[in-house]
Amino acid sequence: MGFVGRALEIANMVKICCIGAGYVGGPTMAVIALKCPSIEVVVVDISASRIAAWNGDQLPIYEPGLDDVVKQCRGKNLFFSTNVEVHVAEADIIFVSVNTPTKTRGLGAGKAADLTYWESAARMIADVSRSDKIVVEKSTVPVKTAEAIEKILTHNSKGVNYQILSNPEFLAEGTAIQDLFTPDRVLIGGRETPEGRRAVQTLKDVYAHWVPEDRILTTNLWSAELSKLAANAFLAQRISSVNAISALCEATGANVSEVAFAVGKDSRIGPKFLNASVGFGGSCFQKDILNLVYICECNGLPEVANYWRQVIKINDYQKSRFVNRVVSSMFNTVSGKKIAVLGFAFKKDTGDTRETPAIDVCKGLLGDKASISIYDPQVTEEQIRRDLAMNKFDWDHPAHLQPTSPAAVKQVSVTWDAYAAAKGAHGVCILTEWDEFRELDYQMIYDNMQKPAFVFDGRNVVDAEKLRAIGFIVYSIGKPLDSWLKDMPAIA
Ligand SMILES: NC(=O)C1=CN([C@@H]2O[C@H](COP(=O)(O)OP(=O)(O)OC[C@H]3O[C@@H](n4cnc5c(N)ncnc54)[C@H](O)[C@@H]3O)[C@@H](O)[C@H]2O)C=CC1
Ligand SMILES: O=C(O)[C@H]1O[C@H](OP(=O)(O)OP(=O)(O)OC[C@H]2O[C@@H](n3ccc(=O)[nH]c3=O)[C@H](O)[C@@H]2O)[C@H](O)[C@@H](O)[C@@H]1O
Numbered sequence: 001m002g003f004v005g006r007a008l009e010i011a012n013m014v015k016i017c018c019i020g021a022g023y024v025g026g027p028t029m030a031v032i033a034l035k036c037p038s039i040e041v042v043v044v045d046i047s048a049s050r051i052a053a054w055n056g057d058q059l060p061i062y063e064p065g066l067d068d069v070v071k072q073c074r075g076k077n078l079f080f081s082t083n084v085e086v087h088v089a090e091a092d093i094i095f096v097s098v099n100t101p102t103k104t105r106g107l108g109a110g111k112a113a114d115l116t117y118w119e120s121a122a123r124m125i126a127d128v129s130r131s132d133k134i135v136v137e138k139s140t141v142p143v144k145t146a147e148a149i150e151k152i153l154t155h156n157s158k159g160v161n162y163q164i165l166s167n168p169e170f171l172a173e174g175t176a177i178q179d180l181f182t183p184d185r186v187l188i189g190g191r192e193t194p195e196g197r198r199a200v201q202t203l204k205d206v207y208a209h210w211v212p213e214d215r216i217l218t219t220n221l222w223s224a225e226l227s228k229l230a231a232n233a234f235l236a237q238r239i240s241s242v243n244a245i246s247a248l249c250e251a252t253g254a255n256v257s258e259v260a261f262a263v264g265k266d267s268r269i270g271p272k273f274l275n276a277s278v279g280f281g282g283s284c285f286q287k288d289i290l291n292l293v294y295i296c297e298c299n300g301l302p303e304v305a306n307y308w309r310q311v312i313k314i315n316d317y318q319k320s321r322f323v324n325r326v327v328s329s330m331f332n333t334v335s336g337k338k339i340a341v342l343g344f345a346f347k348k349d350t351g352d353t354r355e356t357p358a359i360d361v362c363k364g365l366l367g368d369k370a371s372i373s374i375y376d377p378q379v380t381e382e383q384i385r386r387d388l389a390m391n392k393f394d395w396d397h398p399a400h401l402q403p404t405s406p407a408a409v410k411q412v413s414v415t416w417d418a419y420a421a422a423k424g425a426h427g428v429c430i431l432t433e434w435d436e437f438r439e440l441d442y443q444m445i446y447d448n449m450q451k452p453a454f455v456f457d458g459r460n461v462v463d464a465e466k467l468r469a470i471g472f473i474v475y476s477i478g479k480p481l482d483s484w485l486k487d488m489p490a491i492a
Contacts (some may be wrong), residue, residue, distance in 0.1 A: 017091035033078035065177035101396030163199035168228030174349035189224025246478030256478025278458030281346030323364030343432025351378035
């Protein structure tokens with residue numbers, strides 16, 4: 001192709017701009033760029049350090065397979081930039097994938113979604129746009145947000161036409177690239193007008209580069225917005241259900257793995273997402289359920305709100321139940337005792353610590369004056385210290401708006417190896433299911449610990465019988481109790 005042909009091709013390229021280069025914006029856009037070589041994708045962010053990292057060798061997030069995808073398209077049809085306004089002005093399709101934290105003040109505090117970042121993105125789009133735009137909600141937002149966004153855009157439109165679409169993201173961290181390559185479904189909601197349908201078709205054409213047609217679902221705007229909240233609520237509810245049963249298993253001698261397996265064999269229930277744990281974490285489940293609760297309350301549905309609130313209550317109960325197990329097993333005090341914490345990320349294969357159960361467990365143990373030593377293969381000491389010093393929900397704001405110099409948390413040390421964390425400890429708590437925790441030399445760990453030596457497995461990763469044979473006292477979530485623990489109260 002000659003120079004003119006190439007120039008024409010570039011001029012005609014569909015241009016996508018994504019506002020927000022985070023866990024969703026980064027991987028999602030990288031995969032669109034990879035699968036659609038004819039589309040130019042620019043990811044923009046107000047955080048200069050995040051953009052620098054996306055352009056460097058060490059990407060700002062750890063996600064298996066992501067490096068490879070980014071390397072294949074960066075500089076070709078995938079770009080990362082802080083030039084937010086320029087790229088928004090040039091784009092045909094603008095994805096908005098900014099933070100939607102839980103409000104901490106004012107109306108709806110502790111429940112409602114804080115749409116500050118969304119609103120400022122929408123106002124900026126309205127300010128700089130000179131050509132028609134499709135604006136796509138990629139962030140998880142309260143149902144009816146599109147109506148508010150539409151008002152912001154059209155009140156300042158200066159003749160520009162906007163179509164708002166809801167295209168929620170269903171990827172899970174740790175498996176984001178696989179989830180994006182082969183999604184269970186892609187959901188697109190739009191206005192039921194000719195212009196709305198055309199916009200839906202335009203976005204459908206993007207995904208159709210690699211997603212089979214029957215997996216691209218189209219709905220009205222409100223169904224798409226609500227489906228995302230509902231999907232996360234259903235998923236979290238499964239975990240709270242199995243975790244609630246885990247408490248009953250411990251009280252009765254049933255084994256939660258056997259119960260979950262038997263229950264999951266029913267094809268109407270299915271086997272996935274039934275692993276009992278110390279509690280679910282991650283940036284979204286709690287935030288999105290609180291948001292759902294708030295929307296139900298605002299719509300005069302307190303019974304429905306209470307139903308979903310219970311999913312979070314059980315999750316909080318599971319975390320405090322775990323802390324109480326640790327303390328009550330160790331003669332009702334951990335004051336001054338070294339406790340090793342293995343795993344700090346909210347799940348394996350990610351360095352993300354947002355709303356990780358490890359924060360609550362560590363804070364609970366620190367509250368009982370334990371001295372804790374933490375090891376996680378992907379989380380930095382700086383991050384751990386920030387997390388333990390941060391107020392609830394502050395973590396979900398852009399990094400540069402979070403408190404910069406958190407007070408040092410005394411009685412916490414961070415090690416780069418599980419053996420160092422456990423050396424001289426009275427107990428080991430496993431809080432993330434990293435594969436390497438299955439393979440540790442537990443005999444060596446035992447030899448270097450205080451006695452009696454305890455293991456509290458919040459993820460059911462160790463073989464409890466093998467560890468008992470070594471000499472450990474072992475607590476595994478939802479499993480028949482060690483004789484040592486039988487007479488200890490679960491909640492002191
Ligand atoms: N993390 C996940 O696995 C999933 C998250 N979501 C949703 O996606 C949204 C984004 O989540 P994450 O990517 O995890 O958040 P994140 O915090 O990793 O990324 C958000 C980015 O937006 C940037 N930002 C905020 N306001 C901006 C503005 N006005 N202009 C330019 N950049 C701005 C921030 O600096 C930050 O880098 C949330 O609504 C979340 O609920 C949905 C599905 C999965
Ligand atoms: O909206 C979001 O942010 C995303 O939230 C979750 O994804 P994610 O939080 O990344 O990870 P999950 O695999 O869902 O795990 C969430 C938490 O539940 C825990 N979990 C998961 C499964 C299980 O059986 N038991 C259990 O305790 C995990 O350890 C983790 O702490 C959903 O799975 C995604 O579909 C959704 O897009």
